[in-house]
Structure formats: structure tokens, C-alpha cells
Amino acid sequence: MxxxxxxxxxxxxxxxxxxxxxxxxxxxxxxxxxxxxxxxxxxxxxxxxxxTRRALLEAVFKQRVHDLCERAHALRDELDSRAALVEWLRELLAYSLAARGLADVLSYQPLQEQSLQDEADQDSCAPAIGAAGALLLRKAVDDRTVRPDLTVDDLLVLIVGIALATEHYSDPAPQADRAFRLAVAGFGVDVPTGA
Missing domain, CATH: 1.10.10 (Arc Repressor Mutant, subunit A)
Structure with a gap:
């Protein structure tokens, strides 16, 4: 045995x-x-x-997602909550561009529609990323450095959308960065070029 x-x-x-x-x-x-x-x-x-394909992809990205979650916890204590949130979102986007398929894993369904009672969901990528991002978003909202109506799902849709829209470029990073800066400006966070 x-x-x-x-x-x-x-x-x-x-x-x-x-x-x-x-x-x-x-x-x-x-x-x-x-x-x-x-x-x-x-x-x-x-x-x-x-x-399922999802189960395989979740397993492939488990360590990367763990690293991103740890990074969110490390950034949580930064004085500038807006900069911490933007930095973490930038890192999530970079991971999503470098790790083809991660955006697909994050885009299966909105977090509020996932059953937290389901053991598989508790260990999956999207809820882990959502919980990590929520730490940073909550602090930024409390500090009034981002719009109060933003949700973690809004942020994941933003990152997933940019990653999927640019993944077939020969060099997706510049276009993804431009789209990221334009989108972030819309939720009240000013991101200078190259920041």
C-alpha cells in the first residue's frame, strides 16, 4: 500500500x-x-x-499564487496604501503575463459566486488571490486613497482582462503596462509612467 x-x-x-x-x-x-x-x-x-483542466491549472499555479499572497501580506504594512495596492496589482499582472494560463485560472467565476463551503474552492487560486488583494484594497479604501466602490472582483477583472487581451503580443509587457496605467487612473489611483 x-x-x-x-x-x-x-x-x-x-x-x-x-x-x-x-x-x-x-x-x-x-x-x-x-x-x-x-x-x-x-x-x-x-x-x-x-x-478537470481547472484542477490541473490550479496545481500548476499554486506556488506562484502562494508567493503573490505572501507579497500582499508583506505590503499590507506599507504607509502608502495606494502605492502598496498598485504595486501588488502590477506584480499580479506581471505574473499573469509571464505565467501563461494564470489569467484563465483567475477568470473562471467571480469570487462572490464561488462557494466557500466547497473545500476545492478554498484551496483554489482565485479565492486566495482575492483574499490577498482584499487586504490591500480594504486598507486603501479606509485610507481614502481609492474609490470606495471598488471590489476585489473589479481588480481581478481588470488584471485578467489586460493579461488576456495582451497575451498574444510578441512583447505584451509594454501594452499591458499602458492599459494598466489607463485603467488604474479610472479608479482614482495615479500611476506615473515607469512607476
């Missing part, structure tokens, strides 16, 4: 490593069949470990 569990863990880790490479190259639509083939396992084995 123990041998089977360690084999299963090794299989899952190997499938995940292959999936990370495929998602980096192909984005969220990376072929599950190709992942299985490259990993040297059957499609059923991939689906046993990751029953």
Missing part, C-alpha cells in the same frame, strides 16, 4: 512538472493528451490526479 502511494505521488509530481512546461508553452489550452504522452502515462492517469 505504501509503495502505491509513493508511486502515485511520484506520478502526480511528474505529470505536474510536464504540465507546467506545457502550460508555459501553450497557455491554459495545453493539451491534456499531450501532457499524458510526454509524462509517459495514460490520459486516465492524468485525469485521476487532475479530474
Amino acid at each position: 505504501t509503495g502505491q502511494r509513493s508511486d502515485a505521488r511520484r506520478n502526480r509530481a511528474h505529470i505536474l512538472a510536464v504540465a507546467e512546461a506545457e502550460v508555459a508553452a501553450q497557455g491554459a489550452q495545453a493539451s491534456l493528451e499531450r501532457i499524458a504522452r510526454v509524462a509517459g502515462v495514460g490520459s486516465a492517469t492524468v485525469r485521476r490526479h487532475f479530474p
